[in-house]
Amino acid sequence: MKLWGGRFTKATDKLVEEYTASIFFDQQLAKEDINGSLAHVTMLGKCDILPQEDVNVIKAGLKKVAAKIENGEVEFTVSNEDIHMNIEKLLIEEVGPVGGKLHTGRSRNDQVALDMHLYLREQVIELVDLISRLQDSLIEQAKDNVDTVLPGYTHLQRAQPILFAHHLMAYVAMLQRDAERLMDGWKRINVLPLGAGALAGTTFPIDREYVAELLKFDGVYMNSLDSVSDRDFIVEFLSGSALLMTHLSRLCEELVLWSSNEFAFVELDDAFCTGSSIMPQKKNPDVAELVRGKTGRVYGNLVGLLTVLKALPLAYNKDMQEDKEGMFDTVKTLHGALSLFIPMIATMKVRKENMRKAVTQDFSNATDLADYLVNKGLPFRQAHEVVGKTVLYCIQQNKFLLDLDLEEYKQFSPLFEEDIYAALDIDQVVNARDVLGGTAKPQVIKQIEYMQQLKKATDNWVAEHRQKVQVEL
Numbered sequence: 001m002k003l004w005g006g007r008f009t010k011a012t013d014k015l016v017e018e019y020t021a022s023i024f025f026d027q028q029l030a031k032e033d034i035n036g037s038l039a040h041v042t043m044l045g046k047c048d049i050l051p052q053e054d055v056n057v058i059k060a061g062l063k064k065v066a067a068k069i070e071n072g073e074v075e076f077t078v079s080n081e082d083i084h085m086n087i088e089k090l091l092i093e094e095v096g097p098v099g100g101k102l103h104t105g106r107s108r109n110d111q112v113a114l115d116m117h118l119y120l121r122e123q124v125i126e127l128v129d130l131i132s133r134l135q136d137s138l139i140e141q142a143k144d145n146v147d148t149v150l151p152g153y154t155h156l157q158r159a160q161p162i163l164f165a166h167h168l169m170a171y172v173a174m175l176q177r178d179a180e181r182l183m184d185g186w187k188r189i190n191v192l193p194l195g196a197g198a199l200a201g202t203t204f205p206i207d208r209e210y211v212a213e214l215l216k217f218d219g220v221y222m223n224s225l226d227s228v229s230d231r232d233f234i235v236e237f238l239s240g241s242a243l244l245m246t247h248l249s250r251l252c253e254e255l256v257l258w259s260s261n262e263f264a265f266v267e268l269d270d271a272f273c274t275g276s277s278i279m280p281q282k283k284n285p286d287v288a289e290l291v292r293g294k295t296g297r298v299y300g301n302l303v304g305l306l307t308v309l310k311a312l313p314l315a316y317n318k319d320m321q322e323d324k325e326g327m328f329d330t331v332k333t334l335h336g337a338l339s340l341f342i343p344m345i346a347t348m349k350v351r352k353e354n355m356r357k358a359v360t361q362d363f364s365n366a367t368d369l370a371d372y373l374v375n376k377g378l379p380f381r382q383a384h385e386v387v388g389k390t391v392l393y394c395i396q397q398n399k400f401l402l403d404l405d406l407e408e409y410k411q412f413s414p415l416f417e418e419d420i421y422a423a424l425d426i427d428q429v430v431n432a433r434d435v436l437g438g439t440a441k442p443q444v445i446k447q448i449e450y451m452q453q454l455k456k457a458t459d460n461w462v463a464e465h466r467q468k469v470q471v472e473l
Contacts, residue, residue: 023076025325026075032118033083034066034109038473039214040194041102048107049204056100058473061095062087062102083115084108105204106194106344109228113193118215120237122469123331124182129462130338131179131244132455135172139455142168142448146441148436149426150265150355151364162439163427164350173326174247175453179458181240184464189233191466192217197225214269216469229315231305231323237308238302241330245295248337252288255348256430259285264354269347272340287344291337298333301326356426363391364465365401365429372423376415386413 038059050121065087068074080086085108092099142165151431152162192215195201195208208220221227258265268285276282309321327439330361361363366387394400402424409416422428432438437447 014341016102021078022082022321022324023078023080025117025328026115027076027086028113028328029083029119029324030069030087031066032115033087033111034069035118035125035471035473036114037062037102039211039471040106040307042214043207044101044204045102045362046210047207049206050101052099054260056237057090057095058102060090061099064094065090066087072437082108083113084111087262091244104207105197105202107196107198107228109198110194110196113196113228113230114215116234117189117193119333120233121186123211124186124237124470125462125465127164127331127334127338128182129456130335131175131182132458133342134180134338134345135175135451135455137342138168138172138175139448139451141165141174141348141350143443145350146444146448148350148352149243149359149363149430150353151358151441158358158362158364161302161364161426163430163441163444164352164355165241165444165448166439169444169451171251172451173447175244176454176458177245178240178247180239181243183458183461185233185236185240187218188236190216190218192220193227193230193301196221196224199225199228199469214473215471225315228358231309231314231320232405234323234327235302236307238298238330239328240304241334242295242298244334245298245327245337246293248341249295251341252257253287253290255288256285259340263358265349265351265358266350270345271347287340291341294337296332298330301330324447339367340406349355359426360402361400363394363401364408365424365426366391368429369401369420370430371432372420373413373415378413378415408446 019436035397041050041055041058041062044050045052052117065074065446068090074090074134076083076086080089087112088099088102091102145168148164149161150164151158152160152167192208192212194211195206210220212220220228255266259261259268267282268288270283272285272287273283274286276284304326305323308319310417312319347388369390370380370383370387373386378386390401390409392406393408393412394404404422406418406420409420431442434443
């Protein structure tokens, strides 16, 4: 008999049971469901809605059920539909009919919302920590490469020489925004929905603020309809996750390119690559490729939930059962990607000589040639034209800018002097961009120091919030 079966005259069709059941995936919420129930029944006792004797029996029973689940002694059933009904059934089997009093003053609608808030707030803390640890790996590589020059690209064409450390710090900055987005979203996750009932509240004199205090929530939803129908906090998490995966995927693409023989800028550790079943020489950057590929599923999870929610009337609808699998999958995908990225970046070998060789065999210092003429008094547009003709001449002569002698330069402009060679030196080109945010070594060192300060605040946030969500019931 279903726990809700009093109004029905027929058993649920087996196909309907299987199609509508969520226990296949929401069993991941067992810990959260039990913690929520412990807080709820504690409140029922405080408010004299249940006698303390019943409260004590139910709490002891819930803890026994939790222990059995943790020890793998429980088999969840489709007939009990979801994690809430499975745990309630197990509780009743453990303590008898008194277990049926647990559901007083609540609905599965506000119960499931609570479970997801509890689950996601802990996951966000752990993901922010993983982001910070990945930043550590990138920063350490940047520190080791504050003198390493490589070509900077636009349109995947060599543009201007930059420091490799500068390139890596761009990703540190992206990840900082990702962490800050998740931390900001945490404020909207840490709000208590329990007490809304199915949609209209409850006739029992419950104390929602007390439950929020027990479960370490910062506040409660002020509208019962909003409490049970809100999935903004999941959409926001998925949106931030999609951006995070975008950034990881961009870095993956560069790692794939840089580790190819055509670039040969980096070498990924063997532990993070795989081989070929037919070509024995191959070393494939499979981790980077797979993270790049898994970005699509995170995008899909975001679009999927937005599509589910776009035309739902208030309050709860069964469609909203589709909110969980995408959330679980995104958490798992991010956790796996970040956990792999941390050591993959830390163990990456940088082929500094190949990077430097690349910027001595291109025209990425051409802008500096134009700037040189501007400093001699020539308007930039005219300087641009002169340098364009100079580059064309080099291409025709199979030379680079530093290969030309002064006589060759002077055929394009009388403003060229011997100091042109110092101006075009690669290290000079890089360090000439000594403006805030530029690629000059002093500015890159400032970036590193600045990001390390921001990261201290992030790490403090993680430590504080881990402590904050420790619930003892």
